[in-house]
Amino acid sequence: MYKRYDVNIETASEKYRANIRKMFPQKEDIALEAYYNVLNERSHTFSQLTNGLDLKHVLVKDTLSDDAFEAMVEDEIDRIKEEKKRYKSSMRLIKTARNLDEINLAVEYGYKVLMMKVEPSDKIKVMYSLEQDLETGEISLLQDSWEIYSHSENTKRLIDKMYYYPYQFPSPFAAYIIPSDLKVGERVILDDLIEDIVGASHKMHTYRLDSAEAIWNGERFDIDHNSYSVDCSIG
Amino acid sequence: MQFNPITNTLYTDDNRFIKKMYCPYTSLKWSDLSSIEGSMDRYCDICENSVVETDNLDDEALWKLLQDKPKTCLKVDWQQANVRIVHHV
Numbered sequence: 001m002y003k004r005y006d007v008n009i010e011t012a013s014e015k016y017r018a019n020i021r022k023m024f025p026q027k028e029d030i031a032l033e034a035y036y037n038v039l040n041e042r043s044h045t046f047s048q049l050t051n052g053l054d055l056k057h058v059l060v061k062d063t064l065s066d067d068a069f070e071a072m073v074e075d076e077i078d079r080i081k082e083e084k085k086r087y088k089s090s091m092r093l094i095k096t097a098r099n100l101d102e103i104n105l106a107v108e109y110g111y112k113v114l115m116m117k118v119e120p121s122d123k124i125k126v127m128y129s130l131e132q133d134l135e136t137g138e139i140s141l142l143q144d145s146w147e148i149y150s151h152s153e154n155t156k157r158l159i160d161k162m163y164y165y166p167y168q169f170p171s172p173f174a175a176y177i178i179p180s181d182l183k184v185g186e187r188v189i190l191d192d193l194i195e196d197i198v199g200a201s202h203k204m205h206t207y208r209l210d211s212a213e214a215i216w217n218g219e220r221f222d223i224d225h226n227s228y229s230v231d232c233s234i235g
Numbered sequence: 236m237q238f239n240p241i242t243n244t245l246y247t248d249d250n251r252f253i254k255k256m257y258c259p260y261t262s263l264k265w266s267d268l269s270s271i272e273g274s275m276d277r278y279c280d281i282c283e284n285s286v287v288e289t290d291n292l293d294d295e296a297l298w299k300l301l302q303d304k305p306k307t308c309l310k311v312d313w314q315q316a317n318v319r320i321v322h323h324v
Contacts, residue, residue: 030267084267085280088260126241126322143322166241166322189259199261200240202313202320207240211259232265232312233243234286235256 030084034076038069091213092182094221096192097175106177113175114220121196125163126205131155145203167208176221184218195223236294237321238311245311247294248319254301254309265310277310284308290315 042064097103097113106113129142134154142148148161174194182188191211199209214221236253237246245253260281268277268286275288286308289297301307311318 081267081269081280088263088281093259128322141323144319189261191259200313202240205240205320205322209261210243211261213262232310233238233240233256234263234265234310235243235254235258235308 030077030080031073034073034080037076037080038072042069092179092186092188093191094179094188094214095177096190096194097177098192099170103175106175110180112178112180114178115173115175116194118169118172118174118194119196120165120167121198121208122165123198124165124167124196124206124208126166126207127161127163128159129157129161130159131157148204178216182216184216186216187224188214188216188221190214190221190223193223197223197225236289236297236317237319238313239321239323240313241322245297245309246321247298249294251294251298253294253298254305254307256309256311258308265312279308282308286310290317293317 097106103113103115126143127145127148129148130139131142131152132139132155134156139158140155176190176194189211190213193209193212197209197212198206200207212223212225214223236248237250238244239246243256245256247253263279263281265277268279271278271285275291276285277288278284279286287300287310289309289311292300297309313320
């Protein structure tokens with residue numbers, strides 16, 4: 001299936017995605033990117049070879065074997081991984097000062113500080129309920145959605161399905177600590193995000209993002225909202 | 236085990252602290268990491284460390300692992316069967 005030069009790259013993902021996943025079950029997205037790159041390269045080569053030819057009268061036979069194509073995709077996967085590794089490890093971590101002492105210490109050490117308000121977002125919230133055992137009087141906190149939406153016998157709901165903002169910060173302000181040699185356009189990782197951005201949702205709960213990639217524009221950081229995708233916790 | 240996404244902290248079911256999870260590379264996905272042959276764990280090319288898949292580990296095994304090697308990197312999928320999401324531990 002990979003040998004056909006007439007494969008439409010735009011639709012190839014729909015047609016071959018399942019097969020790509022079977023071939024590279026643990027490399028998914030990178031494998032797809034590698035597959036596109038190799039296919040694109042082959043198509044480009046084909047276009048160059050057939051430029052100006054009337055293809056109705058040309059019989060094109062692809063001599064590239066499946067094994068050879070697969071090897072090219074594997075090589076491309078390794079190249080993409082190496083590139084991503086170099087790219088990620090080259091990004092500087094920008095630290096955050098969370099109280100006045102930390103901020104003034106950074107200033108004392110010659111750093112610039114970007115002061116910001118700590119403003120809770122109403123999109124970030126978790127749900128809870130409180131119920132009381134009617135026999136023992138014990139009060140229990142319900143956090144899991146299944147617990148919250150089910151009803152236990154011999155209990156009474158004291159507080160039901162309430163949302164609240166669960167994060168606490170030392171001060172209503174914070175500051176990113178800016179290295180003096182930070183260049184406009186430089187991509188960095190904001191290690192402790194001041195802005196409230198929804199990072200993950202789980203059942204009825206939404207949580208803030210801890211860190212994100214951003215670009216320094218000379219005055220502030222433009223957060224790259226494509227730079228995070230929290231599907232699990234690693235650390 | 237219990238995971239608190241607010242503090243990014245992992246505990247056993249009987250509330251023993253396992254680890255506070257931290258990784259600045261929020262864009263890193265599990266599928267970005269290199270597979271390790273014969274293991275469910277994966278390898279992070281940035282930190283050059285293995286990342287332990289916790290899906291099949293019980294509390295005791297995980298707790299002991301982190302007691303021996305506190306800097307072990309873990310992967311916790313919030314949907315996995317052996318994890319309960321909590322906010323008040």
